[in-house]
Amino acid sequence: DFEIAIKVVIVGNGAVGKSSMIQRYCKGIFTKDYKKTIGVDFLEREMEFDGEEIRLMLWDTAGQEEFDAITKTYYRGAQACVLAFSTTDRQSFEAIEIWKRKVENEVGEIPMVLVQNKIDLVDQAQVTGIEVEDIAGKLNIKFYKTSVKENFNIDAVFEYLTERYFLD
Ligand code: GDP
Ligand code: MG
Numbered sequence: 001d002f003e004i005a006i007k008v009v010i011v012g013n014g015a016v017g018k019s020s021m022i023q024r025y026c027k028g029i030f031t032k033d034y035k036k037t038i039g040v041d042f043l044e045r046e047m048e049f050d051g052e053e054i055r056l057m058l059w060d061t062a063g064q065e066e067f068d069a070i071t072k073t074y075y076r077g078a079q080a081c082v083l084a085f086s087t088t089d090r091q092s093f094e095a096i097e098i099w100k101r102k103v104e105n106e107v108g109e110i111p112m113v114l115v116q117n118k119i120d121l122v123d124q125a126q127v128t129g130i131e132v133e134d135i136a137g138k139l140n141i142k143f144y145k146t147s148v149k150e151n152f153n154i155d156a157v158f159e160y161l162t163e164r165y166f167l168d
Pocket of ligand 1: 013017018019020031121147
């Protein structure tokens, strides 16, 4: 049986919700005081695209979110990438371009998507809609507003990345 596996890396500053997103998508759960490390390199979920069985392997960082602290093993062979920031954390938004460059330095150009998580906290937003649209346009990258907490748009992010993987 032929099966396609896609390695997806999820990068962004600490506490933007990367581990939560992986848990949500792969296990269907959300917890508020989720442990920093999940103790494994990645979680996976099967999905179908164009009649094919696809296995998405979502790689989590072990909580070392400084740009240079993440090991080569983390990036090696990555085929798609989520660039994540938080609605309530301006610094995490300002770090997006650096994260993008970091990933491209390690693995070259791969399908990417920009994710503004914690959209349920929009009343505490530290970034405007225009600013997000501007950077998405400048980087030429599709963006999704998500809430891992409310399970809003999480599936859409990974469906989009899978689609891009096959169309590119
Ligand atoms: P990471 O450091 O990027 O892996 O972030 P975590 O997944 O550990 O999440 C950091 C904190 O943000 C945790 O307390 C999560 O429960 C919380 N969190 C994650 N996603 C959301 C969201 O969409 N909305 C809200 N309100 N909290 C979230
Ligand atoms: Mg984490």
